[in-house]
Amino acid sequence: MTTPNLTPSELMLQVTGTQPILINVPHAGTQLPPSLKANLRDNALNLKDTDWHMADFALPCAELGASVMAANYSRYVVDLNRSREDTPLYSGPTTGLISQIDFDGEPLYKEGMAPNHDEVQSRIETYWVPYHDALEAEIQRIKSKFGMCILLDLHSIRSQVPRLFENILPDLNLGTNSGQSTDFKYESCAENLLSSSSYSFVKNGRFKGGYITRHYGRPEQNIHALQLEIAQSTYMIEQAPWTLVQKKADQLTSTIKGLASALLVETSTA
Template sequence: MQQETGQTPDFEVREPAIQAIPFVFNSPHSGRNYPKSFLAQSRLDAHTIRRSEDHFVDELYASAPSIGAPLLLAHFPRAYLDVNREPYELDPRMFDGALPPHANTASLRVAGGLGTVPRIVAENLDIYPGRLPVQEAISRVEAIYKPYHACLRRLISRTHSRFGFCVLIDCHSMPGTTRLAGSSLRPDFIVGDRFGASASSALSDAAIGALEDLGFRVVRNKPYAGGFITEHYGRPRRGLHALQIEVNRALYIDEVTLQKRPDFSVMESLIATFMRRMAEFTENLSVETSLAAE
């Protein structure tokens, strides 16, 4: 994305003074830098287009560096580019011109309007009044998507080399109306591990237990089991674990105004406690028997 002010990068890594724990925290959907050029392309106003954000999730996890782990966060908005997708998961109906032959045009996410370059924001609101040049999608992928994932891979590889295993926590939020299918339960958190494919069951159990001990209602994998990032980077047998953590937005923002609730700092403190407890869980693990060999 062209930076109109010349001051805000597309993403950044907030590093600890020394990485002391085998964790990488990632907030790919909390970006809120909406350049005027992008807003001019859209049919939505500056407030409505924010419906797809994981509002302030980067701030909820801001203490990660202070407990010894890097935090990668996006500044570009999810409505502009979604790095929790394949690199070319694109809807041909959105673009003038032919997509690359390797593009995935038939995924369920593309059909739902939520590809790498999204067609809609929440509540099925179209972002654009018409088609975009195909080069627009390619440029976003080349200029932002690929560097973002290259950065994330470096953080994961460095952590794995240093500790013998790595735990990626992919940090997200969900609407306050989210319910467990067939139930009236509205969870506070959902821990996604791709139904055991992306992380050790011991690690998933520890995350759920830590959150429940803090007083939250927690469910596993339903309705969010994890997106591309969790699926792509989670390789438990190689000591690479990825969990997607969804927090209910209604706990910390007003979902109409999108403003922080007065007790936002309380949620921030509780998530800091959650991160510390996860770090404590990994301190005395045998990598070979407890995580990597499952």
């Protein structure tokens, strides 16, 4: 695959905010390089593992002064929520940095078309490195200005993926790496708001937080990271063409914006 020269605006959507919170959406992207698209199986082209519409839920938080980042390229190009060394995050079934299978364990690539070592390294340097450079830079900008930063990592997934988890996923899944990625008061603030909503809720269940939450969450440096994994049944039809259900989406938008607002209020007592 030929390495493209991509500008930051081609790689990501980015809004620079005026408050100490950053909403990040690493799996929002749906773009595929043409050469990769040609190598994927037909059933992989519906991009079913995308965090559908999640950037649209992050952007209203900019009205509160939040910074927003969201990837433009699909996780099938490279998974921004995995380490560049592709260290496993969970003991059970999962997918990798540049996965050859989808969440259901089905192959993504046509026979003989999986990426070789050089292509893997090219994708890391072209897509993963600049995204994480931008993410780190925005975290440090916020911390430099406010003395702290809250990173809220937004994700969504189909409510039923038997290979990854049993039964139906709770609506809202808060992850703080078992309390290691954030100060307790921010974890408690998020838990109180989300658990009192009309949605089903769990904390540090199947989704404790991926690489971004674990890597960037440094509460001892006053950088606090929380992951919110959302069951897609809360806002959309969970099959192609992945249609938004507007009434449900409006309710979820209010909840996410309310969470960002509550966390910001909590920062004022820091």
